[in-house]
Amino acid sequence: MSRARLLDGVDALSAADPDLAAVVTRFGPPPLWARRPGFATLVQIVLEQQVSLASGRATFGRLRDAWGEVTPERFATLTAAQVRSAGVTRQKTSYCLGIARQIVDVTLDVRRLGRTDDDAARRRLVEIRGIGPWTADIYLLMALGRPDVWPDGDLALATAAQQVKRLRRRPDTERLRRLATSWAPWRAVAARILWHHYLSTRDG
Known part of the structure; x- marks a missing residue:
C-alpha cells in the first residue's frame, strides 16, 4: 500500500464514519506503518x-x-x-x-x-x-500492504474502538469484527486510524 492509497482510504472512511473522521481531524492521518516483506x-x-x-x-x-x-x-x-x-x-x-x-x-x-x-x-x-x-x-x-485486512484479537484496536465509538465496555473479538465490517474495503486503514488514536492518546 502506498501513502497515496492510504490517504484514499482515510478520505473514504472519514466520509463514511464521523467517529473515525474525528480521530483524523484531531491527530491527522495515520502513519503507513509499512514493513519489508520477508x-x-x-x-x-x-x-x-x-x-x-x-x-x-x-x-x-x-x-x-x-x-x-x-x-x-x-x-x-x-x-x-x-x-x-x-x-x-x-x-x-x-x-x-x-x-x-x-x-x-x-x-x-x-x-x-x-x-x-x-x-x-x-x-x-x-x-x-x-x-x-x-x-x-x-x-x-x-x-504486504493489503487494504482490507482486519487483525482479530488486537487489544489496542479493541481499546481504541471502545474510546472512539464511546462503548460502555471494551468490545470482544466478535463484536469488534462485526463493527469492522462497516469499514470494508478499507479495514486495514481503519485499523491504522484506531492504532493512531491509541498511541496518540496514550502518549499524550
Whole structure:
C-alpha cells in the first residue's frame, strides 16, 4: 500500500464514519506503518506476540546486534541457545528457527505470498507453527500492504474502538469484527486510524 492509497482510504472512511473522521481531524492521518516483506518481518511480528511493541522491537534489536542481519540462511545455522541468549523465549525461539528452516528448505516461499489473495496468504501462514491469525493478518496488513485486512484479537484496536465509538465496555473479538465490517474495503486503514488514536492518546 502506498501513502497515496492510504490517504484514499482515510478520505473514504472519514466520509463514511464521523467517529473515525474525528480521530483524523484531531491527530491527522495515520502513519503507513509499512514493513519489508520477508523473514525478518515475520520474526519481528512473532517476537511482538503477547508483549508490547517496544518489548518485541527491543528483542529483535538484540538479535540483530548479536547475529547481524536477520536472514533465514543465517538464522538456520544458529542453535536454540544462541537465539535465546538474545532474550527470546524458548517457545518463540522454536517458532523462529522453524520458520527459517521452512524458507531455507523452500517449503515456504515468502515471495509467493505477495502474489496470492488475502485468504490464500493467510491460510498458508497459519499452517506454520507459531503463526496464528493475528500474526498472519499483521503480516498481510503491514508487509504486504493489503487494504482490507482486519487483525482479530488486537487489544489496542479493541481499546481504541471502545474510546472512539464511546462503548460502555471494551468490545470482544466478535463484536469488534462485526463493527469492522462497516469499514470494508478499507479495514486495514481503519485499523491504522484506531492504532493512531491509541498511541496518540496514550502518549499524550
